[in-house]
Every structure is written in structure tokens, then in C-alpha cells.
Amino acid sequence: MDQLLFEQLLSFFKALADENRLKLIGMLAEKECSVEELATRLKIREPTVSHHLARLRELDLVTMRKEGNTHLYHLQATSLHKLSKDVLSLESIAAPDPEPNEDLWERKVLKDYLQEGRLSQIPASRKKREVILRWLVNQLEWEKRYPEKEINAFLLQFHWDSATLRREFIMTQLMMRENNVYWRI
Amino acid sequence: MDQLLFEQLLSFFKALADENRLKLIGMLAEKECSVEELATRLKIREPTVSHHLARLRELDLVTMRKEGNTHLYHLQATSLHKLSKDVLSLESIAAPDPEPNEDLWERKVLKDYLQEGRLSQIPASRKKREVILRWLVNQLEWEKRYPEKEINAFLLQFHWDSATLRREFIMTQLMMRENNVYWRI
């Protein structure tokens, strides 16, 4: 997802994530009100209301007009509408990537299990094992057919237990085997 | 607005009003994830992620299934959709009335200015003056025509400055006058 939209949504939620601010929105939806009236009905002090209104105003959720001494606030329905629409598309949020972040998790797994180019161990957890296996298999060529002897030699560069790794390749469907010959799929 | 909906919306906003929780929603929208993976990508510790997921789970925004050791969380799109819809109707929020609240403001004004049945002063602010004037005029009968003398007598019960009050009645269009006779409009 777009970084900008993410931050907009976040501040939108923060703005409405307060009981009194949400009530303010409700009251202003009815009619425009002075600060004093809002304070009385919410049973909190004017400065507090002022503070809340300032926050809502930052997001253009409310606007203010002066009438003599008093400041009349009213709801900015358009802004509210626009943001509500974005909320509806919340499901389309992808992970915000502040960095090349997408595979941060996988890179960490690789870093944890690879010591000077060799596998310190074969991860017990299926998810991590798969990360390792995909990384290994990626160093083999597509289309090429590898005799078992060759696969073994390749795997032994990384770990003594080439048999287990070979078996895992098959089980995870990363490779196919026929007559002791292996290839990627 | 419905008190229940109000509280649902409030907790919805509170749930999403945190940077990391919002990111979690984003990541889970892509695919289901383990706690460890989420923690790694967010660069925070597992217990923290666990805590956030628990909050999201309270609102049924995410659900969890166990696969061996690991807990895989995934987004509950339905709940999200339902709540988003409510957000869209935010504008229809009326003030939540924890009490007969609607005129709490006006009742406070009356309380502030009426001491033992008499006006302590005539409010300077237009908004408050109107509250007082409407209360006063409400004690006069509809349709009836009051000679100025009678109006004065009535007003003097509440305040020495009946002349100002009379003038205000006219200015605010609460009464009409013709040949020194007054009536409500």
C-alpha cells in the first residue's frame, strides 16, 4: 500500500479513537455548535474541547467560523466521506515497506542458519525449512537434470545430511525424481 | 445514535489507531502469517505482536489456527467489511445521550442565570440571551394579545429592565408589536 494513504488512515483512526472526539463528531453532525455548548454537554472543560477540535481540524474533519466572540464549529462531511471510502478498501492494504522489507523475514532465517556459507543445522520448523530449501534449490539450474551423485555433491557443500535435504526437495515439491535423476519443478 | 453502535465504532477505531496494529492488518491481508514472521518484519518482539493480535482477535478482526507449534493468524475480512460499512454511515451519528442530554446546555444556562426565580442578569452573549428569552416567552400564552403594561408587569417579576427584554422579544422575532400591543409569533 501507498505510504501516504497508510499515514492518512492512521491519523484518521487516531483522531476518532477517543470517546469525546467521537461524540464531538456526533454532535456536530446534528448542528454547528460553540465550544462552550460542546463543553457543557460533554461535561468537560472548554480547553479540553478546544484541544480536541484542534486535532479534528488538522484533518479537515471540522471547520470553524467566527460569529462575534464565539467560534462555531461544524462538521466537514466531505472529508469524512472521503476517508470513510478509504477505510472500505482497507483489505487492499499491503504491508507498508519502509525498506526493501518484503523478504525481511526470509533473509533473517537465512542469516540465522547460514554460517560462513554452510548450514549450521536444518531448521526443525517447516516454515523455516522451506525458506532454506527454496534458497538452496535456487542455486540449481532450471531444465537441467541432475544425477543423484551430483545433487549430493552440491548439498554436501552446505550440510552433511544431504539425504534428508534430498528427501525434503521431493516432499516439498521443489524437485522431481525419476531413476535417481533430479530436476526442478 | 445507537449506544451499542457507538461503542463498537469506538473500539474499532481504537483497535486500528496504532501503527503496528494497522500494519499487522496490512500484512495479514496479504497472507496468513506466524507470530514470529510478523515480529521479524515489524522489528518488534513476539510478546508485543501477541498482545496486538489478542486485541484484534477480541473484535474478530483476525482469527488463528494452529499448525504444529506455530499459530497462523489471518484476516477476518467479513468483520472488517461490516465495520467499514458502519464507518461510512458516520455522518448519521447523532449525539449519544447518556442522559436526557439534548438540552443539557440550555438547562445549564437557565440554572446559571435564574436565582430564586429571578434573572441575576441579562446574558451578554446572544446565544445565552436567546435561551432566556425563549424560556420567558414560553410562559406567555399563544394567540393572546398583551398590552405593554401587562408585558411590563410580567417581565418585572424576573428583572428590573423590562424595557430591554421587551425590545429583545421584538428583535429576536419571538413577539410582534402593534400599537403597544404584543403577541407571540
Place this chain on the structure above:
DNA sequence: CATCTAATTAGATGATTATCTAAATAACTT
């Protein structure tokens, strides 16, 4: 000009809560 009223700003305080470490639980591996 002096006064009053409504609102805002400044600054302090207290409550909430995101985050961490350490310990407990649960499920899998050997």
C-alpha cells in the same frame, strides 16, 4: 478606555497503553 465574555495557549498531572524481559505453556524432535 475599562470591562466582560469566549476561546485558545501553556504547562502540569495522571491515566492509558505499547513495549520489553523473564517465566510459563504447549507442541514437536530425538
Place this chain on the structure above:
DNA sequence: AAGTTATTTAGATAATCATCTAATTAGATG
């Protein structure tokens, strides 16, 4: 059974933020 891994729970700490009082600004009234 013993050890390892993933998660959760408990408890402590620190940051955020809602709220208050006191002081300031701006407008209106007399």
C-alpha cells in the same frame, strides 16, 4: 524422557495523550 521451538502470560517501564488550571488573546459592550 529430555531438549528444542513457538507462543503466550505476567509484570515492569516508558511514552503518549486526555484532562485540568492558570494565563493570554480577541472580540464585544458600555
